[in-house]
Amino acid sequence: MSDLHSDTTQAVHPDAAKLEGMEHTKQYEFKLKEEYFFKSDRGLTKRVVEQISYMKNEPEWMLKFRLRAFEIAEKKGRPKWGPDLSDLNFDDIFFYVRPNEKQGTAGSWDDIPEDVRKTYQRLGVPEAEQRALAGVGAQFESEMVYHKLKAEWEKLGVIFLDTDTGLKEHPELFKEHFATVIPPEDNYFAAVNSAVWSGGSFVYVPEGVHVEVPLQAYFLLNAENIGQFERTLIIGAPGSKFHYIEGCTAPAYTSNSFHSGVIEIICQERSSVRYSTIQNWSHNVYNLVTQRAMVHERASMGWLDGNLGSKVTMKYPSTYLVGEGAHGEVLSIAFATDGQHQDAGAKVIHVAPNTTSSVVSKSISKGTGRSSYRGLVQVHEGATNARSNVECDALLLDENARTDTFPYIEINEKTAHVGHEATVSKLDDEQIFYLMTRGLAEDAAMALIVRGFLDPVAKELPLEYAVELNRLIELEMEGSVG
Amino acid sequence: MSDKQLEIRGLRARIVGGEEILKGVDLVVPRGEVHALMGPNGSGKSTLAKVIAGDPQYEVTGGDIILEGQSILEMEPDERAREGLYLAFQYPVEVPGVSIANFLRLALNARREEGDEIGVMEFYKKLQRAVKELNWDDSIIERNLHEGFSGGEKKRSEILQLLVLEPRYAILDETDSGLDVDALKVVSQGVNAARGPNFGALVITHYQRLLNHIVPDRVHVMVGGRVVRDGPKELAMELDQKGYEWIREAVGA
Numbered sequence: 064m065s066d067l068h069s070d071t072t073q074a075v076h077p078d079a080a081k082l083e084g085m086e087h088t089k090q091y092e093f094k095l096k097e098e099y100f101f102k103s104d105r106g107l108t109k110r111v112v113e114q115i116s117y118m119k120n121e122p123e124w125m126l127k128f129r130l131r132a133f134e135i136a137e138k139k140g141r142p143k144w145g146p147d148l149s150d151l152n153f154d155d156i157f158f159y160v161r162p163n164e165k166q167g168t169a170g171s172w173d174d175i176p177e178d179v180r181k182t183y184q185r186l187g188v189p190e191a192e193q194r195a196l197a198g199v200g201a202q203f204e205s206e207m208v209y210h211k212l213k214a215e216w217e218k219l220g221v222i223f224l225d226t227d228t229g230l231k232e233h234p235e236l237f238k239e240h241f242a243t244v245i246p247p248e249d250n251y252f253a254a255v256n257s258a259v260w261s262g263g264s265f266v267y268v269p270e271g272v273h274v275e276v277p278l279q280a281y282f283l284l285n286a287e288n289i290g291q292f293e294r295t296l297i298i299g300a301p302g303s304k305f306h307y308i309e310g311c312t313a314p315a316y317t318s319n320s321f322h323s324g325v326i327e328i329i330c331q332e333r334s335s336v337r338y339s340t341i342q343n344w345s346h347n348v349y350n351l352v353t354q355r356a357m358v359h360e361r362a363s364m365g366w367l368d369g370n371l372g373s374k375v376t377m378k379y380p381s382t383y384l385v386g387e388g389a390h391g392e393v394l395s396i397a398f399a400t401d402g403q404h405q406d407a408g409a410k411v412i413h414v415a416p417n418t419t420s421s422v423v424s425k426s427i428s429k430g431t432g433r434s435s436y437r438g439l440v441q442v443h444e445g446a447t448n449a450r451s452n453v454e455c456d457a458l459l460l461d462e463n464a465r466t467d468t469f470p471y472i473e474i475n476e477k478t479a480h481v482g483h484e485a486t487v488s489k490l491d492d493e494q495i496f497y498l499m500t501r502g503l504a505e506d507a508a509m510a511l512i513v514r515g516f517l518d519p520v521a522k523e524l525p526l527e528y529a530v531e532l533n534r535l536i537e538l539e540m541e542g543s544v545g
Numbered sequence: 546m547s548d549k550q551l552e553i554r555g556l557r558a559r560i561v562g563g564e565e566i567l568k569g570v571d572l573v574v575p576r577g578e579v580h581a582l583m584g585p586n587g588s589g590k591s592t593l594a595k596v597i598a599g600d601p602q603y604e605v606t607g608g609d610i611i612l613e614g615q616s617i618l619e620m621e622p623d624e625r626a627r628e629g630l631y632l633a634f635q636y637p638v639e640v641p642g643v644s645i646a647n648f649l650r651l652a653l654n655a656r657r658e659e660g661d662e663i664g665v666m667e668f669y670k671k672l673q674r675a676v677k678e679l680n681w682d683d684s685i686i687e688r689n690l691h692e693g694f695s696g697g698e699k700k701r702s703e704i705l706q707l708l709v710l711e712p713r714y715a716i717l718d719e720t721d722s723g724l725d726v727d728a729l730k731v732v733s734q735g736v737n738a739a740r741g742p743n744f745g746a747l748v749i750t751h752y753q754r755l756l757n758h759i760v761p762d763r764v765h766v767m768v769g770g771r772v773v774r775d776g777p778k779e780l781a782m783e784l785d786q787k788g789y790e791w792i793r794e795a796v797g798a
Contacts, residue, residue, distance in 0.1 A: 492601070497638045499622035500598045500631070501648070501706065502655040508623075511651065515642030515689070 103159040109133060112258050115159045119227060119261075122234065132247035132257030139251045145437070146375045146404045151349045156321050158259045158292070212276060221305075222267040223278050226294050229265025236267060240298055244327035244357050244383075252377075253353045256292050256325040263293035263324065266307060267300070268334075274305035277339075277525060295326045299334035299362070306337040308525065320347045320374075326354035330362035332386065341369035341396075341528060342376075343535070346403065350376040360386030360415075367523055369396040370405050371535065379437060381410035384418035384446075394520045395424040399432030399464075400539060408437040408469075413449035413479070424455040425517050428464035429539070435467040442479040452482040458516050459489050460509065510540035548614035549576040551597075551630075551714045551745060555608035558596045565606065566592045568770035576613075576713060576745040579736075581756055581781055583749075584767035585789040590749045591635060593767070594718040598632040599625050612714065627656050629713030633703035633720050639691040645702065646672060646686040649709050656710075675708035679735050696723040704735035715739070715746045721755035733758030753785035766792055 103111045112133045116126040141148060216223055222233060230237050247257035264280050280295075297307055322344060330336045336356070344350050350373040356364040366380040382391030397405035411420040426434035436455045457466035468485050490512060498508035513536050514521070521529050553572040559565045566589045574580045584590050596603050597610055599622035610617050617625050640648070649672060654662045663671075672686055679701055691699050700720050707715055717736065721729055736746065736759050748759055756764075756778065764781045766774040768789070773796040774780065784792065 491638070494638050494640055496598075496600055496602075496622060497634065498640070498648075500626050500634075501652040501710065502623050502626035503652060504623050504655070505621070507651070507655065511643055511648070512640060515640055518642030518689075 102157050105157055106154045107133075107136070107156075107158050107255065107259065111158050115259055115261065118159070121230065124238065125230065128242065128247075129258050129260075132254050135247045136251060136254035136258055139254055141251050145377055146406045146435075148349065148351075148375065151321060151375075153321075159261060160291075216274065216278075219272050219274065220269040221272060221274060221278075222265065224265045226263040226265045226296060227261070229296070233265070233267070236298075237265065237296070240327070240329055241296055242327070244329060244355050245325050245353055250353060252323045252351045253325055256294060256323050256353070260292045260294035260325065263295040263326075264297070264307070264309070265295070266297040266305075268298070268303040268305050270300040271302040272300075272305075273303070277306040277308045280307070280309040291322050293324045295324065297326070297328040297336065297338065299328075299330045299336040301332040302334060303331075304335040306339065308528070309338070309340045320349060322348050322350045322352070322373075324352045324354070326352070328354075328356035328364065330356055330358045330364050330389075332360045333362055334359075335363045335365075337365040337367070338380075339367035339524065339528070341524075341532065342372065344372040344376075346372060346374055348373045350374075350378065352376075352378045354378070355381040355383065356391070357383050357385055358389040358391055361388040362386060363390040363392075365392040365394075366409070367394045367520070368407065368409075369520075369524075369532070370407050371396075371398045371539075373403065373405075375404045375406070377406045379408045379410050379439075381412070382420065383412045383414060384420065384449075385414045387415045388417045389415060390418070391420040393420075393422045393424075394523055395422070395426075396517055396520050397424075397426040397434045398536070398539065399426070399428045399434040401430035401432060403432045405432075405434040406437055407434070408439075408455075409453075410439040411441070411451055413440075413442040413446040413451065413476075416445065416447040416449070418446060418449050420449075420451045422451075422453040422455075423520060424453075425458075425520055426455070426466060427458045427460065427513055427516065428466050429460040431461075431463045431465075433465040433467075435469060436485070437469045439471040439473070440481055440483075441472075442474045442476045442481065444475040446476050447478045449476060449479045449481075451480070452484075454484045456485070456516070457487045458513065459487065460513075506540045507537070510537045513540065550574060550613065551576075551747070552611040553593070553597070553608070554611065556593070556596065556605065556610060557607035558592065558603050558605045560602055561604050566603075566770055567596065569608065570767070570770070570772055572747075572765055572772050574714065574745045574747050577742045578762040579740060579746045579748060579759060580763045580765060581748045581750060581759075581761035581778075582765050582767060582772075583751065583781060583784055585793075586751075588767045589770040590767055591718055594632055594635075594716045594747075594749060597625075597716055598622055598630065623655070626710075626712075631707055631710060631712035631715040633700075633707060633715060633717040635718040635720075635722065637691050637699045637703055639689075639694070641689055641692050643690045644687050645690055645705070648690050649686075649706060652706075652710060672709055675705050675735075678708060678738050679705055680731050681705070697725065697728040700724055700732055701728065701735075704732050707739060708735060711739075711744075713743060713745065715744070717746060717748045719749055719751070721750050721752065729755065730758060753781050756781045768793055768796060 103114050112129050116129055245253050247254040266278060268274055328336060328338060358364045364382050368378065368380050370376045370378060380393055384391055391411050393409035395407055395409060397407045399405040408424060409422045411422065422438060424436050426436060428434045434457065438453060440451045440453060442449045455468055459466060466487060470483050472481055472483065474481060490509060494512055495505060495508045498511060499505060503511065514533055521532055524532065551574045553570050556567050556570040557565060558567040570593055582590055596605060599620065605618055612628055612630060617628060650668050673683060676683055676685060691702060703720065720732055724732060748761060761778050764776050764778055765772045774792060
């Protein structure tokens, strides 16, 4: 890693011990200038957690929160179920890398693997954007567009900031909601994220405000946002309506192999919130994300979750329907290719009466890829007339590909209606032959069948994402003909 | 001998690892002509159609298929299609989630150079013209390929694709089966619209009734994996009256 930055003066943090008792004076501020670059020690230690909080100049309560989370993580240990994580060694990982605006986290463009660069080119991603995705720059041509939208949002009272800035500029609102949906006690990876989080988005849409243009994290994108431990907090005030979009279909390259985000969403009464994400991490990444929404009376939450890259993904967007008449929806896509394990799904918890939910999951396994649907539908006693429908479809492209379904259903309410449907299909030779007789090459025919399989979910995506998704599937299918 | 023809020479084929079904088929369809291929069940008509299109379920054990002077035996099905060959399937498959419009645009562009893709307006004009030719509603193009289609609609879709893709040679495999009289007329009208000096077709059917609408230039009769008789269009009528037993006896099959 260090040779990547041979041309950079590294402002390695001085020994933390020396800092104790010292006032956080301005004498260190010069080290925070953009041309400097800070990287924590490898591994997850108390000292690293303290360093992060110090570098960010955070309020006391956040430092305490981080340290408490660190202790929880230490006690909990990793989960004993799900995909194999034995190769994930924390001692090899930098838990905090403060990027340089121009430099990003990855060092130089030349360090980005050839295949990742090629994919950017094939996708037609503009170069500036390529560099940002690869973590080697953050300048965006869309800046103009963003500033215009930003002015409009501000007029409406919408807050849309990166999380670090959100904490600084809106401390009370932030503190009121932060970690209320996903406390560090929730699970091991949420605890790790709570200890070392950095970047992410902070969104607040005031009462009754409808935001027409989707709020795209892309606009805020800087190297920290595509960082490893982003922490996103989204609050929809009563009667608000908006769509938040994160991620990108182009592969996000990171030289660090561990990504663990936490996404908290609060849908207050009658609000309607959609959260869409398409993630395509490079194939060395363990992507272990906790995302959850608390949905109040007559509010509605929609997740669209697309998982394309990574080595291992564990991601189960959760929806807690806590207010009467609340509604939750999950659309999920997983694409596992050689050596990948996509363990994705959804959780829906019906706590209040007359709550409704629907889950549609589509997974594709190619080569030695493995995809699992892991889902939970829970209906608590007293959640009368709760209705839930789950549909999960798996498509296998090769003999060695594998898919599993782990649906957990727990119903403690007699009046509940819960449906679950699962299908597994294989790529059909007759379909391929048919499409080939129309002039499509074999890989193009396969890609078209895959696209058709995903269509019910893909058509819910904003157009530009759907187009990119299609191109990406074509790329994935290229060279898949033996 | 003109090169402008689809020529089947001594073609032998079987299902991979199975019994031989085609036992030396000889047949020529010149461009600009429509030929009928008739024969009883199990005579190998549909097998011939699939082997010409390149179905990997079958292996060719002898003979050749020559498209305008060039053997296509070694070509993949998509290469054959791009050379101007088209098969209207007896049982078209469903492809969920893929609209007819998107699919046909991809198929057309597969025939063109990269960077020379068909313009959106030009494409829709072409597609709408074909839809109209088949007395279909415009909304059909947004429906997914054969998903929830009736048997008749699937057959109509095969002809719609033919009109849009404009192949030089088409094999129509029992396009009339399962059609009522009205649908039969519409489908025939579509095929007749494609007729012209640059289009050759082999129309496979059991029955004379299709040939009242699509009048063939020549009729071939297949029995036991071989073409046993060629003749003018009147041969179809004769077959209809006398039945296939007559031909079996006549050729000693």
